Amino acid sequence: MPLPDGIDELARSAARGDRGALDALLAAVRPEVLRMCGRVLPHREDAEEACQDALLAVARGIAGFEGRSSFRTWLYRLTANRARSTYRVLRRRWRVEADGVPLPDPPDPRRTSVVAGTRLDLLDALDAVRADLAEVVALRDVLGLGYREIAELLDLPEGTVKSRLHEGRRQVRARLTGADR
Numbered sequence: 001m002p003l004p005d006g007i008d009e010l011a012r013s014a015a016r017g018d019r020g021a022l023d024a025l026l027a028a029v030r031p032e033v034l035r036m037c038g039r040v041l042p043h044r045e046d047a048e049e050a051c052q053d054a055l056l057a058v059a060r061g062i063a064g065f066e067g068r069s070s071f072r073t074w075l076y077r078l079t080a081n082r083a084r085s086t087y088r089v090l091r092r093r094w095r096v097e098a099d100g101v102p103l104p105d106p107p108d109p110r111r112t113s114v115v116a117g118t119r120l121d122l123l124d125a126l127d128a129v130r131a132d133l134a135e136v137v138a139l140r141d142v143l144g145l146g147y148r149e150i151a152e153l154l155d156l157p158e159g160t161v162k163s164r165l166h167e168g169r170r171q172v173r174a175r176l177t178g179a180d181r
Contacts, residue, residue, distance in 0.1 A: 010028065012067055088127060125175035
């Protein structure tokens with residue numbers, strides 16, 4: 001992950017209330033947070049909205065960063081959750097705005113990015129499974145964290161992480177293939 005050296009110390013300083021450290025921390029992590037949000041949300045504007053939401057959450061929640069895990073791991077969890085939350089808000093907003101308006105035809109696969117369509121399908125599937133399972137799948141399969149990092153971040157045994165990942169993937173796969181209907 002391309003976060004600068006010393007980011008953990010900067011985060012600890014910010015957590016202790018150092019305003020200058022918080023400003024420097026937010027500036028340092030913004031490119032990586034935007035990149036992570038872009039891995040979850042297919043449209044640049046949506047990723048930027050999620051990035052701003054995640055940075056606000058960092059600023060508000062940094063006092064709760066205890067340093068038990070690396071700041072990178074803490075940031076990944078927070079960003080994954082904010083990106084998924086932003087997607088739910090955007091989807092809800094679209095449904096409200098479309099209320100009473102005929103929904104458009106499904107997108108033409110010849111003109112739609114396969115990656116974008118797949119990510120939206122994945123977000124919908126993740127939204128439909130239990131939150132603890134969805135979080136592990138997002139951290140591992142979308143953001144690429146290792147089992148040990150996820151275990152430390154969620155304060156779970158590594159075996160529990162693997163079990164949740166297996167079950168989460170099974171449920172997501174069923175949603176994506178329509179096998180759950």
